[in-house]
Amino acid sequence: MSVQTEGKQLTGRHVALMLAAFFGLMFAVNGAFVYFALGSFSGLSETDAYKRGLAYNEEIDHKARQNARGWQPAFSFEQTGATKGRLVLDIRDANGVALHDLDVEAIIRRPVIDGTDQTVALRYDGSKFTAEITLTAPGQWDISLLATGGGYDEPYRLDKRIWVK
Template identity: 45%
Template sequence: MSPVKFMPEKFEGRHVLFALIAFFGLMFLANGIFVYYALGTFNGNETTDAYRKGLNYNKRIAQDDAQTARGWKPAARYDAGAGRLVVEIQNRQGRNVAGLKISAEIRRPVNNTYDQSVSLAETQAARYIAPLDLAPGRWTLSAKVFGPGGEGKPAFRFRQRFWVKESP
């Protein structure tokens, strides 16, 4: 009885060709599966009515320039212990700006199931607070700040990402 050979006597060019075809075929299959699931879970739109907003892009640039000239610096944080979102906006001199109306959207970057819209109420020392219960993980705050009347176009917009830690 002769021993069974698992490898051919010679490793020829056709063996290398089949190995390369199998390797790259497997890579294309894996990438195709990932692309299929990626496109099935996120359509790529981050804003509604993107075409119309694109037509008004120059106006948006002018608004951003006016916002930069205003010199406000927003700071947002989530207080997990109290279950609230706290926003402070400082002017050029470092003082908190009072008398504003703030509306915000809190979004998960990977899933829109937990998205929330909130209005922040002004409290002492020009701090704006909204009660909010957020699950641990990464969140994105998109806020619009209106003047004292709270009407018309936002005087200031900002976006900030933050992380809610797992409670011990």
């Protein structure tokens, strides 16, 4: 069967070629997506997720011991430039008294990009702990603050996610 349209004839062969071209294009585009997806992110966010999963109960115990301290942390990130900013940590004990005898360190990392991690020490400025930072690019960043001291052997950990626009 053929259909006549403006002087050209549409045959079964034309329809078969159009279908083959359509599905060929779909396979090519999907193949490109798979290639770029597999080449950009391995899917691993932890180097040893299995062992970390086994130690999950230890993490729960650590969090309970940390909460028992009664410390009141207030963390903020103040963006001062395209990729620059200031970390500010105001941390108080259970009575609301500012803690100043701590060593505070920030570990800054991108969630899906390796090789951009950095560690910064926060200094006490008389009222709170601060540090100026320069990041490699705008986007999403994870910050882990570790405060050691204050009469405890185990560090106090505070994890936050920030967006740099």
